[in-house]
Amino acid sequence: MSLVTAVGLLLGSASCLPDSENTRNKDKAPPATQVDSSLTDASVDTGVRLPPGPSWGSLLVDYDLNGWPDLLINRHKRHPRLYRNNAGMFKIEGEPVLDTTAPGRQIYDRHGCAWGEANGDGRPDLYCASGAQDGQGEGPNQLLLQTNSGFTYEAAEWNAQDKLGRGRSVHWLDYDSDGDLDIFVSNEVRAGHPNIMLRNDGDSFSSVDIGLSEEIATRSSSWSDWDNDGDPDILVLGHGFVGSRAFRNNDGTYEEVPFPAVTGEEWLSASWGDFDLNGWNDVALVSETRLMILRNRSASFSRMASFKLKAGRVAAWLDIENDGDLDAYVVQGQVGDPPKPGAINHVDFLLINDEGKFRPDRRTEFRGPTKGNGDSVAVSDINRDGSVDVHVTEGYLDLFGSSRLLLNRFKAANWIGVRLRGPDQNPLAIGARVTARTSDRRYQLSLTDGVAFKSQSEIGYAHFGIGEAEVADVRVEWPDGSVSCESVAADGVVTLSFDSSGCS
Secondary structure (H helix, E strand, C coil), X not given: CCHHHHHHHHHCCHHHCCECHHHCCCCCCCCXXXXXXXXXXXXXXXXXXXXXXXXCCEEEXXXXXXXXXXXXXXXXXXXXXEEEEECCEEEECCCHXXXXXXXXXXXXXXXXXXXXXXXXXXXXXXXXXXXXXXXXXXXXXXXXXXXXXXXXXXXXXXXXXXXXXXXXXXXXXXXXXXXXXXXXXXEECCCCCCCEEEEECCCCEEEECCCXXXXXXXXXXXXXXXXXXXXXXXXXXXXXXXXXXXEEEECCEEEEECCCCCECCCCCEEEEECCCCCCCCEEEEECCCEEEEEEEECCEEEEEEEEECCCEEEEEEECCCCCCCCEEEEEECCCECCECCCCCCCCCEEEEEECCEEEEECCHHHHCCCCCECCEEEEECCCCCCCCEXXXXXXXXXXXXXXXXXXXXXXXXXXXXXXXXXXXXXXXXXXXXXXXXXCCCEEEEECCCCEECCEECCCCEEEEEEECCCEEEEEEECCCCCEEEEEEECCEEEEEECCCCCCC
């Protein structure tokens, strides 16, 4: 039996995906339910003052490693805005290099961006993909290396421009398990310029053909170690005749495999999280018309829930009330590409996980403005008060929309935070596994790069809702196999580094 056949049997067939008991009437949304929570738009109060405009997602990552997640609002064909976080208050950082454009061009056609680490100095770096003038010209990607005095633009020096690729999504991952971070860029289809993997060689990147050099009409991509074998697997979400595809990592090379409900289908986004706490990352898939949640049991996927959408974009996993399981914030936008004049921005909503059954909460405080066009969402506990907050962008397809920072005001249950400090080659601990045990439950996070659709949710920090528990025992398994352990009292934050003492 070939490896492809074996993996296909393991994952199941897209044409015979088993349903769970909760999805026999899969497209009939259950009645709306509510949790006693509040999400308050605190954009102005926290210093995030930005007029409506076109957007391409946002990033909530502690790039300066001071313990507070910073915010990069990515604006399509506009200068981005970088806000430094100081104890929950944001201040604009002037970074002229972010506005760098290609010679002869007046705007930078910036698409997906993500924080990672390129040169191994322990300071997170930023990589951004660019369009290429609708496939008719050039659009070199950006690599911005962080220094003591700001950022330097080093894409050409590091052989990371991919000038003719029509960049969409950016991912940092260690595909070859050598300890440093490589870059995967998914490109919209253009003959001769497919998706690329850039291998990190220490002082430059090399484009390598490892089974991912496909010309796919790509919308976005995502990765997770969905089979728990220690290396990152990749979904490339496409449209048109081919649709979406799945690639499994086999010791540094990729092989296409069938994946239930993904292969050949048109999806906009995929978000990974272990909603049922079994130690295997599940996935939420969003198209314009549908949200589907697939449960992962030992790398075998089954449909857990499915909901009709008006104009779906993306879902982000978060524990809204700190009860220990993952809920989701779902973003919608306007119908059509482009939307018709007078179209409305459809409602965002919470999807509440109630002991494995999902129920929508559609209160007006979540729904967002009727103007603009829902774009993407990133999540993080931005003020470290123990409740996970939400940042939403609303300028999809170059329509002018607001950017909203929603603070979670729910009087939640207990929680712990784990601040992770990886080695200099991977300071944000991408690929680590974090487990928290209380007297009666085990919680586990398998960390990716946090990228879903156009946004990047916080990495380098793990948040756990622990219900009524008063203490949790934390164990971190670092990508190199070493481990760190410590007990944490409820409502506290602990810092664990890769070179800390092991576990007894």
